[in-house]
Each structure stands twice: as C-alpha cells, then as structure tokens.
Amino acid sequence: MVTSDERTMALLSHILCIVVGILAPLIIWLIKKDQSQYVAEHAKESLNFQISILIYSFISGLLTMVLIGFILLPAVGVFMVVFAIIATIKANNGEMYRYPLTIRLVK
Numbered sequence: 001m002v003t004s005d006e007r008t009m010a011l012l013s014h015i016l017c018i019v020v021g022i023l024a025p026l027i028i029w030l031i032k033k034d035q036s037q038y039v040a041e042h043a044k045e046s047l048n049f050q051i052s053i054l055i056y057s058f059i060s061g062l063l064t065m066v067l068i069g070f071i072l073l074p075a076v077g078v079f080m081v082v083f084a085i086i087a088t089i090k091a092n093n094g095e096m097y098r099y100p101l102t103i104r105l106v107k
Contacts (some may be wrong), residue, residue: 002094010042010054010091012073015065022050042091045104049087049099051106053080 002091009032029043056076063069083099088099 001015005095006038007092009039011043011088012037012096013031013039013043014087015048017050017084018081021101022047022054025050041096042087044099045099045102046084046087047101048104048106049080049083052064052101052103055103 009028013025013028025043025046029040029047032039032043034040053076057073060069060072060076063072081100087097087099
C-alpha cells in the first residue's frame with residue numbers, strides 16, 4: 001500500500017522537473033532511495049528521463065547548425081512537459097510510469 005506522503009514525493013519528483021530540471025529527482029532519489037521503494041522508483045525513472053532530455057536537447061542544439069534543430073528543440077521541450085505531467089498524474093494515482101524514449105542509465 002502506497003501512503004499519501006509517498007505519492008506526494010513521487011509526484012514531486014516528476015512535476016518539479018519542469019521548473020528545476022534534473023535536480024529535483026536527483027535530490028529526492030538520494031534522500032528517499034532507502035526509505036521508500038515506490039518513491040525511489042519514480043525518482044529514478046524521472047532522473048533517467050531528465051538525463052535523456054539533456055542528451056536530446058544537446059543533440060538538437062548541435063543540429064541548429066543545419067536548421068533542423070530549430071524544430072527539434074521546441075519539440076523536445078513540449079515532449080518533456082507533456083510526459084512529466086502524465087507521469088505526475090500516474091504517481092498521484094499510486095501507479096508506476098515508464099517514460100517513452102528514455103535511456104535508463106541509473107539502475
């Protein structure tokens with residue numbers, strides 16, 4: 001059974017990424033990884049997603065030299081916001097969520 005506090009921390013690990021990026025899930029994961037498996041899994045998934053978004057943004061930034069990056073950079077931003085909101089809703093409902101197109105570096 002997932003407690004209300006666990007759901008809150010899990011949803012914060014997703015929604016705060018829109019504002020502070022990779023720092024939110026990293027801090028939450030480091031603090032809660034030994035206390036709650038539910039929060040740790042959500043924070044780890046969010047952390048992996050943010051790392052992936054950084055990689056995609058870097059590649060899109062490089063591609064601005066050939067103009068395609070000017071389309072890709074906003075698309076990456078919209079992709080990040082939309083899926084962070086979906087993950088937040090799932091976390092609040094007590095469900096696990098796996099982001100699409102995520103490179104899972106943190107195991």
